[in-house]
Amino acid sequence: MKGLLHHLGSSLRLHFRNRMALLYGYLFPLIFLGAFWVLYRHDQYPLLRHMGELLTVSVLGGACFGLPTTLVNERERGVWRRYRLTPAPTWLLVASTVIARYFIVLTAGLLQLGVALAVGMPRPEHPIALAVAFTLVAFAFIGLGLVIAMLADNVPAVQALGQCIFLPMLIIGGVAVPLESLPAWAQHLSAFFPGRYAVEVLHQCVTGTGFSPLNFDLLALAVIGLTGFLVGAKLFRWDAQQHFSRQAGKAWLLPILAGWLAVGVAAEGRDRVIIPVASKPAVAAKPTAPPAPVVPPPPWANLTPKDADALDYDLPPDVGVVSPMAGSDQLPDEWVKPQLDNVRIMLPYWVPSKGPDALTRVRHALYVAAVPDAAQVPTEAFVPGVVLNYLELNYPKADLIKILTWIAQHPDEGNPIMTTSDLGLKAAVRDPMLVKERAHYYAIKFVAKLTNHSY
Amino acid sequence: MPPKVVVRNLKKSYGAVEAVRDVSFTIESGEIFGLLGPNGAGKTTSLECLIGLREADAGTLEVCGLDVRKSPREVKQKIGVALQSTALPDQVTPREALKLFGSFYREQADVSGLLERFALSDKADARFVTLSGGQRQRLALALAFVNRPELVLLDEPTTGLDPQSRRELHVEIARMKQEGHTVLLSTHYLEEAERLCDRIAIIVHGQIVATGSPRELIAQSTSRQLVTVVTTTPLGEAALARLPGIDELRIEGATARFRTTQATATLAALTALLEQQRAELIDLQVRKASLEDVFLQFTDANKTASDRGAS
Numbered sequence: 126m127k128g129l130l131h132h133l134g135s136s137l138r139l140h141f142r143n144r145m146a147l148l149y150g151y152l153f154p155l156i157f158l159g160a161f162w163v164l165y166r167h168d169q170y171p172l173l174r175h176m177g178e179l180l181t182v183s184v185l186g187g188a189c190f191g192l193p194t195t196l197v198n199e200r201e202r203g204v205w206r207r208y209r210l211t212p213a214p215t216w217l218l219v220a221s222t223v224i225a226r227y228f229i230v231l232t233a234g235l236l237q238l239g240v241a242l243a244v245g246m247p248r249p250e251h252p253i254a255l256a257v258a259f260t261l262v263a264f265a266f267i268g269l270g271l272v273i274a275m276l277a278d279n280v281p282a283v284q285a286l287g288q289c290i291f292l293p294m295l296i297i298g299g300v301a302v303p304l305e306s307l308p309a310w311a312q313h314l315s316a317f318f319p320g321r322y323a324v325e326v327l328h329q330c331v332t333g334t335g336f337s338p339l340n341f342d343l344l345a346l347a348v349i350g351l352t353g354f355l356v357g358a359k360l361f362r363w364d365a366q367q368h369f370s371r372q373a374g375k376a377w378l379l380p381i382l383a384g385w386l387a388v389g390v391a392a393e394g395r396d397r398v399i400i401p402v403a404s405k406p407a408v409a410a411k412p413t414a415p416p417a418p419v420v421p422p423p424p425w426a427n428l429t430p431k432d433a434d435a436l437d438y439d440l441p442p443d444v445g446v447v448s449p450m451a452g453s454d455q456l457p458d459e460w461v462k463p464q465l466d467n468v469r470i471m472l473p474y475w476v477p478s479k480g481p482d483a484l485t486r487v488r489h490a491l492y493v494a495a496v497p498d499a500a501q502v503p504t505e506a507f508v509p510g511v512v513l514n515y516l517e518l519n520y521p522k523a524d525l526i527k528i529l530t531w532i533a534q535h536p537d538e539g540n541p542i543m544t545t546s547d548l549g550l551k552a553a554v555r556d557p558m559l560v561k562e563r564a565h566y567y568a569i570k571f572v573a574k575l576t577n578h579s580y
Numbered sequence: 581m582p583p584k585v586v587v588r589n590l591k592k593s594y595g596a597v598e599a600v601r602d603v604s605f606t607i608e609s610g611e612i613f614g615l616l617g618p619n620g621a622g623k624t625t626s627l628e629c630l631i632g633l634r635e636a637d638a639g640t641l642e643v644c645g646l647d648v649r650k651s652p653r654e655v656k657q658k659i660g661v662a663l664q665s666t667a668l669p670d671q672v673t674p675r676e677a678l679k680l681f682g683s684f685y686r687e688q689a690d691v692s693g694l695l696e697r698f699a700l701s702d703k704a705d706a707r708f709v710t711l712s713g714g715q716r717q718r719l720a721l722a723l724a725f726v727n728r729p730e731l732v733l734l735d736e737p738t739t740g741l742d743p744q745s746r747r748e749l750h751v752e753i754a755r756m757k758q759e760g761h762t763v764l765l766s767t768h769y770l771e772e773a774e775r776l777c778d779r780i781a782i783i784v785h786g787q788i789v790a791t792g793s794p795r796e797l798i799a800q801s802t803s804r805q806l807v808t809v810v811t812t813t814p815l816g817e818a819a820l821a822r823l824p825g826i827d828e829l830r831i832e833g834a835t836a837r838f839r840t841t842q843a844t845a846t847l848a849a850l851t852a853l854l855e856q857q858r859a860e861l862i863d864l865q866v867r868k869a870s871l872e873d874v875f876l877q878f879t880d881a882n883k884t885a886s887d888r889g890a891s
Contacts, residue, residue: 131683135676142707202667207723210631210663211684212656243678 128213129221131517136225140195150191154183154233158240169448169536169562172241176249177328179241180234180259181300181320187230188266189290193274196222201279201365209363219358223267230263248277255330258343262323265346268353269319272381275360278368280559294320305554306501317389319349332558343397345388352384423484425531430576433530436569438580448566449506457507465507467549468493474514483520485539487528488564490516491571492542496564500552508550513571522575529572536565581609582645584731584762585630587872592625599609599625601786603639607731607764607779612757614777618879622786624664624768627735630764631661644730657686660724664736666716670709674719677708678726685727698722700750714745721752726738731877732756733764738772774871781880789878797874804839806873807846810863811836815853823849834862 140146161175198400199205208218249255295301297311301453304312305567315321326342359377441447477489494509541560544553573580585607592600600622607613615623629636632652641648644658670679682688695701698718724732738746753776756763767773773780773796781791790797814834825842840846
C-alpha cells in the first residue's frame with residue numbers, strides 16, 4: 126500500500142514535470158474546446174450540446190495516447206525492468222499507473238468543464254451522474270490504453286496504433302462528427318467502437334435525462350473496459366527486449382475482440398444503432414393532443430409590432446451553415462427539386478400542421494424548416510422558403526407575425542419533431558435542442574421577412 | 581555462517597540455444613565473488629535466474645537460505661541489484677527515486693544517508709536527465725542499497741563508464757567489502773575481477789571452468805612467464821629459438837618476446853647469448869602469468885575443444 130501511494134505520487138509528479146504530457150493532456154483538449162466554441166458559436170447555449178464529445182476527446186487522448194506513451198517509454202528505458210527487481214507486485218504498479226492516469230484525465234475534464242462554464246455554458250443537469258459516467262468512460266479507455274501499451278514495442282508504434290483507434294472513432298465513431306450526418310454503414314460500424322457510447326452517456330448527463338442504472342452505454346463501456354484490463358494484465362511486459370511478435374499468449378487478444386464484438390452485436394440487436402429509427406416514434410405520437418374543452422384567448426393575441434421589433438435580430442447570415450435561407454435569385458439543383466415539391470404538396474396534409482392550436486401548428490411548420498438545417502441535407506436552404514410560403518398562405522399576416530414573435534420569445538417551449546421523412550424529405554436528427562434552436566432562428570428570420578426588418 | 585548464495589547445476593536454454601549448461605558456485609557471507617567471462621558466456625543469464633528475472637530450467641538456487649524459485653518475492657526483499665544500465669525517468673530526482681524504491685521494501689535505509697554515502701548529496705534534487713554517467717551509476721548503486729540488502733548483485737556495473745567513473749566505482753565496491761557486505765559481481769574486465777574479488781568463477785560457454793581466488797587461479801594455471809628483451813642489434817631467430825624452455829617466440833626488429841616455463845635457465849642462457857653476440861641490452865622484462873593468461877588459457881582451450889567438436 127505504501128508502495129502504491131509512493132508510485133502514484135511519483136507518476137503524478139513526473140506527469141506534471143513533463144511539458145509534452147501537459148501539452149497533450151491539457152492544451153489539446155482546450156484547443157478542441159475553443160474550436161467547437163467557434164464552430165458552434167450560434168448555439169443557444171455555448172458548448173452545452175458538445176460537452177459529451179469534448180470530454181470523450183480528452184479521455185481518449187489521455188488514455189489511448191498519454192498512458193501507453195508513458196508506459197512504453199518507461200519500459201523501453203528499462204524503468205520497468207528495474208521495478209521488477211523489487212518485491213513490488215505487478216498489480217500494484219499497474220494499479221497506481223492507472224489511478225494516476227484517471228486523475229490526469231479527470232483534471233483535464235474538469236478544466237474543460239470549468240472553461241465551458243466560464244464562457245456561458247449552463248451547469249450540467251446531473252453532475253453526480255456525470256461524474257459516474259466520466260469515471261466509466263475513463264475506465265473503458267484506460268483499459269484500451271493498457272492494451273495498446275502491451276501491443277506496441279516502442280513509442281512510435283504507440284502513436285501509430287493510437288491513431289488507428291483515435292481517428293476512426295473521431296470521424297465515423299460518433300465522437301467528433303455527429304452520427305446523424307453519417308451514412309448508415311458508418312453508424313453500424315460506430316456501434317462497435319466505445320466512442321459513441323461515451324459521447325451518448327456524457328451528453329445525456331450534461332443536457333438531459335441522466336441515466337438509469339441499467340443504461341446500455343454504461344454496460345458497453347464496462348465490458349470494453351473490463352476486457353481491456355484483463356488483456357492488458359495478461360499480456361503485461363516488463364522488458365523492452367520482449368517483443369510482442371515473440372510473445373506467448375497472443376490468444377489473449379481474443380477476449381477484447383470478443384468484448385467489442387459483443388457490444389456491437391448487442392447494440393444492433395437492440396435496434397438502437399441508426400439514430401432516426403430510434404427517435405422517430407417517440408415524437409410522432411406527440412402532436413395530436415386532445416382539444417381543450419374551453420378555448421381561452423391565445424397567449425400571443427396581445428403582442429404588438431413593438432414586441433416584434435424588440436426581438437434579437439443578431440442572427441447567423443442566410444448564406445452560412447446555421448439557418449441558411451436561399452434568396453429569390455437562387456435556384457435549387459434539379460435533383461433536390463422533387464423533395465422540395467414533396468414538402469410543398471404534403472405540408473397542408475401533414476398531421477402535425479393541423480390541429481386546434483395555431484401556435485402548435487406554426488411551431489411544427491418551423492420544425493420542418495429546422496430539421497433539414499440541423500441535419501445539413503442539400504435542401505436545407507430551400508425548405509424555409511417553402512415553409513414561409515405555406516404559412517403566409519394559411520395565416521393572416523398580422524396573426525402570423527404575432528405567433529412567430531411569441532415563438533421567438535419562448536425558444537424553450539414546444540416538443541420538436543425530429544424528422545421530415547413523413548413529408549417526403551429525408552432528414553432526421555436526434556437532438557431536440559438543436560431543432561429548437563434552429564426553429565428559433567427561423568421564427569425571427571420569418572418575422573424579419575414579414576416586417577421588412579433587416580438582420 | 582551459512583553461505584549467502586548456493587547455485588547447483590543451473591541450466592537455462594532459449595529454444596535450441598543453451599545459454600547456461602551447468603553452473604554451480606557458492607558465495608560465503610562477507611565475500612566479494614566475481615563471475616568472469618566473455619560476452620555471451622552466460623553471466624547475465626545466470627544472474628537473472630538467481631534474482632528471479634528468469635525462470636531456470638533446472639538446478640538449485642538458494643539466496644540467504646531461501647529457495648529462489650519457491651519464494652522469489654522474499655528473496656527480492658533481501659537482495660539489492662544494480663544492472664548494467666539503470667535508466668530512470670528523465671524528470672525524477674535521486675532523492676525521489678530512492679524514496680520510491682525504498683517504499684517497495686519492508687526494510688528501508690535512510691535516504692539522506694544513502695545520498696551521502698554515494699556522494700550524491702549535491703545532486704539529490706537534480707533531475708535524472710542532468711546527471712553524468714558516473715552519477716547515474718552511483719545512483720544505481722544507491723538504489724541497490726535502499727533495502728539494507730544481505731546480498732548485493734552487480735551486473736557489469738562499469739561497462740560503458742569512462743576511466744574516472746570506473747575508478748570511483750572500484751573504490752565504492754572495495755568499500756562494500758570493508759563494510760562486510762556480500763557482493764556478487766559479474767564482469768568481463770579482468771583487472772576489475774583481479775583487483776576487487778576475493779574469489780572468481782570463470783564462466784565460458786555456459787559452464788564454470790575454474791573457481792578460486794585470483795592468486796590460486798594464477799598459481800594453478802599452466803601458463804608460463806612472458807619475457808621481453810630489447811637489444812642494440814637483433815639477436816637472430818635461430819639463436820633465440822635454441823634457448824631452453826622457450827615457446828611462442830616473436831621478433832620485431834631488435835625486440836624479441838617469448839614465453840618460458842623455466843625462467844631462470846632461460847635467462848642464464850640469454851645472458852650467455854648476449855655476451856657471445858656482443859649485443860648491448862636495452863630492456864629486459866619478465867612478467868608473471870596474469871589472470872588474463874589464465875582466462876585466455878581457458879577460453880582458448882574451450883574454443884579449441886569446440887572447434888575440434890565441430891570438425
